[in-house]
Amino acid sequence: MATFHVLQEGPVNALALNRDNTQVAIGGRNVFKVYTIEEDKFREVCNLRASKHLNLSFSCNDVSWSWTDDHYLATAATNGHVCVWNLTKMGKAMQEQDYQEHKRTVNKVNFHASEPNRLISGSQDGTMRYFDIRAKNAVAIFYSNTESVRDVQFSPHNPYTFAAVSENGSVQLWDVRRSDKCQQQFAAHSGPIFACDWHPENTWLATASRDKTIKVWDLTSKLTLEYTIHTIASIGHVKWRPQRRFHIASCALVVDCSINIWDVRRPYIPYASFNEHKDTPSGVAWKEDPHVFLSSGRDSTLYQHSFDYASRPAKKANPQGVSLNNRGEILYAHKTNVSTLVKAPSVGIIRKTSTTQAPDLFHLASSLMHQFTLSTENKSESQIFIGLAKNYILSGRSLSEMCEHNSAVANQYGKNQISVVWKIMKTMYGEEYLQNNSNNNNNNREDVISHNNLPLNMGLDHNNDNDQRSRGGGDTPAAQFSDETENEDQVDHIAIYNNGFPTYLNIRTGLPKGDFSFGENELDMELDGIMTDFQSGYRNFVTPQQDFVLPNEAFHIRHEIRTRSPPPDKFPNNFPVLSDDQNMPFEEQPNNLLTVSCLPKMPLWDPSSIVLDALKHHAMLGDVQTAACVLIVLGEQRKCLSDLDESTQEHWLLGYIELLSRFQLWNIATQIIKLSWIPAVEQLNQQSTRFNTNCSKCSKALQRIGWLCDRCHSSQYAACSVCHQVVKGLYAWCQGCSHGGHLLHMKQWFAVNKMCPTGCRHLCEYK
Amino acid sequence: MFEAQEINAEHKDLIHDVAYDFYGQRMATCSSDQYVKVWDQNSDGKWTLTSSWKAHSGSVWKVTWAHPEFGQVLATCSFDRTAAVWEEIVGETPGPGERGTRHWVRRTNLVDSRTSVTDVKFGPRTQGLQLATCSAEGIIRIYEAPDVLNLSQWTLQFEIQCKLPCSCLSWNPSLSKMHPLMLAVGSDDPNPANGVKVFIYVYSESCRKWTKMDAITNITDPVYDLSFSPNLGRSFHVLAIATKDVKIVNLPHVYDNPNSQNVITKLDAQIVAQFDDHESTVWRVCWNVTGTILASSGDDGCVRMFKMNYINSWKPIAVLRGDGSQVSNEGQRSSVSSTVGPQIQSASQTARYIKLGAISQPRDVPWH
Helix, strand or coil, X not given: CCCEEEECCCCCCEEEECCCCCEEEEECCCCEXXXXXXXXXXXXXXXXXXXXXXXHHHCEEEEEECCCCCXXXXXXXXXXXXXXXXXXXXXXXXXXXXXXXXXXXXXXXEECCCCCCEEEEEECCCEEEEEECCCCCEXXXXXXXXXXXXXXXXXXXCCCEEXXXXXXXXXXXXXXXXXXXXXXXXXXXXXXXXXXXXXXXXXXXXXXECCCEEEEEECCCCCEEEEEEECCCCEEEEEECCCCCCEEEEEECCCCCCEEEEECCCCCCCCEEECCCCCCEEEEEECCCCCEEEEEEXXXXXXXXXXXXXXXXXXXXXXXXXXXXXXXCEEEEEECXXXXXXXXXXXXXXXXXXXXXXXXXXXXXXXXXXXEEECCCCCCHHHHHHHHHHHCCCCCCCHHHHHHHHHHHHHHCCCHHHHHHHHHHHHHHCHHHHHHCCCCCXXXXXXXXXXXXXXXXXXXXXXXXXXXHHHHHHCCCHHHHHHHHCCHHHHHHHHHHHHHHHHHHHHHHHCCHHXXXXXXXXXXXXXXXXXXXXXXXXXXXXXXXXXXXXXHHHHXXXXXXXXXXXXXXXXXXXXXXXXXXXCCCHXXXXXXXXXXXXXXXXXXXXXXXXXXXXXHHHHXXXXXXXXXXXXXXXXXXXXXXXXXXXXXXXXXXXXXXXXXXXCCCHHHHHHHHHHCCCHHHHHHHHCCCCCCCECCCCCCEXXXXXXXXXXXXXXXXXXXXXXXXXXXXXXXXXCCCCCEEEHHHHHHHHHHCCECCCCCCCECCXX | CEEEEEECCCCCCCEEEEEECCCXXXXXXXXXXXXXXXXXXXXXXXXXEEEEEECCCCCEEEEEECCHHHCCEEEEEECCCCEEEEEEEECCCCCCCCCCCEEEXXXXXXXXXXXXXXXXXXXXXXXXXXXEEEECCCEEEEEEECCCCCCCCCEEEEXXXXXXXXXXXXXXXXXXXXXXXXXXXXXXXXXXXXCCCEEEEEEECCCXXXXXXXXXXXXXXXXXXXXXXXXXXXXXXXXXXXXXXXXEEEEECCCCCCCCCCCCCECCCEEEEEECCCCCCEEEEEECCCCCEEEEEECCCEEEEEEECCCCCEEEEEEEECCXXXXXXXXXXXXXXXXXXXXXXXXXXXXXXXXXXXXXXXXXXXXX
């Protein structure tokens, strides 16, 4: 079934189908035509406005087609006339009757469904008139006692009953035989009611109003409001869908150009929408087939719509919602799976379900919501974050001390990796190291040059050592390394290492024995992992031909080891480099096996690039805490990280501050801002710091420093409410009544009282 | 690993969106029943309904919180063609220590759209109060409140024609001033012939205009949700896209160069992961606050979580059932349908090491 339309000369106000749905009459201010509905188009049968004697009777608000005699049309004219047209006649004779009884516009006209020749009209003048089209005058007049009647509809269940709705929001039920008094009247809406429609089977009446609702009333014995549909705009027209008990079509009066079909049981979202009209639709007429209907619109069109082309707003609607919060909790709302809910009860009534091909589940939409919380046995990431943030020391001590402390803190929270990062920071930038190089921490290049000038403490032996170890750890062929030494830079580097290495060893030996609180193997793994991470960022040490990538191995084996304790005999296997290394002076420092084995690799590279890579690595994994904290602790040393542009530093700091404020760790956030060296971050503490004070007497803003009011020429209103002395210094005041005074006096006062000490009767809140 | 707590929202129709506030202590829900509800968490973790009001005259599609520095502010968008900004008003406290009455006031109603408003999001906090909406007619609108203390005045700053019906949008939340404003918009247009369904727009401060970027060219399936990852310190942006599967896309930083006249209109985006674990339509993608974990939900009724491991490849880590239960044994599903880029492929090869270790199930990976 196709959707098609025909364009008219002007807006169409109403449409009416004939008894067997083959023809349609449309009426508007400048339109009055009859069309035959063909397979895929409308064919004009007759244009009633083709007459030479056009007058206002040809401008219709409404049109109705007789149910009993296919030749009769009735129209409601804007000038208050009700006209009856005989389609079998020609010319002027077509207009068989012209009732000029209504004083104002006629809004609605309707033929009786079973009584031939009977017709009812509802008008803006507040009356309804019952006509016999053979008679010259109305048979009966019904006074609604309201301002205006917008719609009248005969009941399909009782031939004598009709419903009338009016602009004051009330519904009246009348018996055509009794014009003195309505049978029933009730207030249905808070705004004007524009339309009503009787349900074809139930004793339901649907009313549509400007208050953006469609209400369905059950009129059986006791009046009940069955359903309320909330629409997005005032509704001008409603029509029940044939053969679908709960479906009703609606047209908006303004705003909404679509025709919506609602399931009254799901009153929030249309079951189907037809968006073909470019302006608001004015009427809907079903063709007795639930899938086809006609509509007229103020965009001067007449449409035939088919359900094949309906849009289903509910299907586009997102049925799920997910949200994560800073504590790692997950909120999940999702549509309940109704098909499983429905299956169970339908077992006993198989016949009923089998009659409909697919059970209509549209109205059974509902959602379930769950919050998933991390169970308490796992220390959540957020708790660790808070713990680290609270316990890190970022200033006030020497770099080594801070690193040492922070390393221990990280370790305490199970963050071994971060712990090691801090350790490395200590070894690379700690004071002991720096004392030897105190003159040269401005620039990397200068570093290198000045190192060259220093005497080489260690001889070639150690140079060899480094060479060997680089072979073992980084899996770099020695040949390649020696190639690189031809490079001037590399020579420089080796010079540094030779200088830095012994100092470094000194630090290690100076440490207490119980320093590493985790297992030796674990530390080894951690370091390896980090080292290899560094490698991947370091230009010369990862060759493209490498067979395997060490970082992966390093990190995954870590888990494997966790589950079982390593057998002691494995110990030497962990140091293949050492055991193979003939040049290593084991005997000299047997206690430092561990440290010697893995740490001398570090001086192989300029530490700044390694540190940078480490920090970037952490930042990328979302651990901006480590990146920002290390930067802060490094203090002036961060200038060594010349490759780290200020914008990245700013990004990390802002990221960390953002996270801290999410956890409401304001003090720590403020500390970070205070310790920061980037203007954009420092500024954060200088925003909104200004307080304007007003005189407590005349409310004039105090311009001067101090408490002298320019208007009152006195500072006595800055006096303490308790001791009546002018407060110098800290003035504590209630923001509610603006009274206050010395902090100590206020404290004492509110320890026993609740009200303001001035007697203004304000319940000051002082804590 | 997870405990499920059912919250009876008592919405009379589908819940379309849920949102935690900045601190994770309040949440807002919105539903087709045209109501928005705000919940507060008490000290023992129970959620209590504090406000509930009829917000729109149509289904409420999305609800979103503004940064708390602007007050307790919500924005909603609806089928009724409007978006609204709401502010919570706390009444006079009846006495010290007692909580005053609270209610939400509609501060503004944005009525520019002629069709359903499908998404609304507040811009990054650093930009003041900005609000982006997108609609079924394919227009993105960007509003600004010039005075952050006056939430009833919003000016329409930009209208961007997107040609396809929009379903979702996301601001790049980057805090760095170096990164220009960036918006991603998705379309749920079902016809693949209509081309790409993800649009990236970048704002140039010097030209004062939004420029569409050619970034993601190969997503032609309808997109239901997308979300930029919080960027606390990464050197690239990450965008998650919910379509027939979950996609994770890396986008490079864009720098606004005021000196150059020719505006860059191309971004080198890279799809780094693709998960079809839901085996159905994916409706939602959502990041945790650090941008390390991605949660997605789909028609299979599950929330699936993904995390990037140390070698920069994304792996599923947990599955949560919508009925509150946790999937007991999902096993080691081969979920990475295709990974893009040689770097990632080598990573997935080396990932075989995992099986040698103690990790047999994705959920066994320590919660990070």
